[in-house]
Amino acid sequence: MIKLTGDNIFKVLVAVIAASAIVILLLNTYVLITGSANVFATSGFGFISGRNWNFDIPSFGVLPAILGTLITSGIALLVGVPLSLGIAIFIVEMAPRAIRVPFSYLVEMLAAVPSVIYGLWGMLVLRFWVLDYIETPLNTHLGWFPLFSGTPTGYGFLTAGLILAIMIIPTVASVSREVISAVPNSIREAAYGIGATKWEVIRHWVLSYGRSGIFGAIILGLGRAIGETMAVTMVIGNASGASGMPVSLFQTGQTLPSLIAGGFFDSQTALLSSAYIGAGLVLLAISLLINVAAHVMMTRVLKVKGGAVE
């Protein structure tokens, strides 16, 4: 029998409050599952594999949005990961002490900019850079290639992917930086000792020692890219239904979050709002999978501060 002392009461109290994490996770999952029951009952598996988003028939499918999410996140990783690794390597291994701290502050400030401001900048600035310097040249010279076909407008998968690439840089770079810092100095010294150049030490010893941690950092970045809503909504063009099936990089489309943000508050009927919640459930499933994977990898690599990874 536990005695009712102040200490025990306090301990139980904070333990109960700590359960808020479990409550939040379960509550979100529960609401999404019950909320989307309606659309899964009407469309079944077709909700995942279908292409239409049509209220009149009614027929709902999130395949274009799933593909759009994968494509934009793919572009984000292709562009963002090499940049982030370069930044992490530069800051930890190469930069002179004096510029190390200001540079890492600047990169971390990228994480502080709200996503709606990325979106505004993407709509009114980046879109025109992409249109003038990437899409128009590729389209005039290589327009026969399906990926570069269509009429470039600056809105679409490519711009969304590039915005996401910028947005995942602080995440991937700061985690990779920590992974690289965690590589023991004795390994570097051993490598220098046999006459390797600085780059060889980084490439063959530091990066290969930290590769599982860096992989975890990349997955963390992927998780961020997949869940990002506003910036993508503002530049992807929000083509709904089958017209959002990706063919060309320059075409307007849809990701799961942008689909929800673009139409949820207009949803007049129970079935339509259930379809949007269903899209949320698919997004939640993908994101949980990725975050759990990243978490498992990172705790295995960085056994610091009781598994807290920053």
Next chain:
Amino acid sequence: MVNLFEKLNLHSYRLRKFKNKFFYILCLICVIIAIVPLLSILFEVIVRGAPAINLQFLTGKGLRGGIGPAIQGTMILIGLTGAIGIPIGVLTGVYLAEYGTNKYASWIRSINNILTGFPSIIVGITAYSLIVVGLIGGFSPIAGAVALSFILIPIVARTTEESLKLVSNSVREASMALGIHRWRTIISVVLPSAKGGLITGILLGVARIAGETAPILLTIMGSSFFFGGFNESMDALPLRIFINSQLHTQAAQTQAWGAALVLILIVLTLNIGVRLASRGRYHNKVTR
């Protein structure tokens, strides 16, 4: 050794020197490429936003007036979210740092980590279904605050745990040697010693939620009027930026840039202020 020779191509010293230099420059270019968008965003927000700013812009309402309702709404959201999220987050952090050596605590820790990577639109859907549809029957600042506190709690819990763990055990032992109960030690000795780290974490969390758009889009909807009660829709800075960006008129876009300038000033002031204040503490972490 054969393997190593193949790996390094030890024959050509000049090639190796060149590669070393080449990758140094390549990594420097990566840093510069990452900083260009940041500078461009700051430049555009200041150049396009600053001309819009005057007293009427900050206090008036409507497209011709200003973003008063949005500023007010953001402040209300921060207040309400803080009232819900900070106590829960801090006490969760206390549990994890002071009693967190068991399996239950490591579960909480893992779930908190997962929640920090949660898509923000999801908490918006949840708060919408539970509160906007279920409890109140209309858009509501409360629903917005609940959605945002789902984002704030894991952030505050984690930073609280980290800063409490930095408090040295001798402080706890000294207090308990005086016969003070453990719970009293935590509240009156440990928490005050970790004050700096706690405030840092809370302010960074507030900076994060001040800029969140997706969850409040589904819960407070946006409005061109000042706060009208807890069962009415409300405006907020990120929402005002988003809504105006969808109206393709010059006036709307100028107002969006002005609102963006105000928002980025709030968020960056919080971030930079916190970093300057805690520079000594995190210096080692940055420079390894």
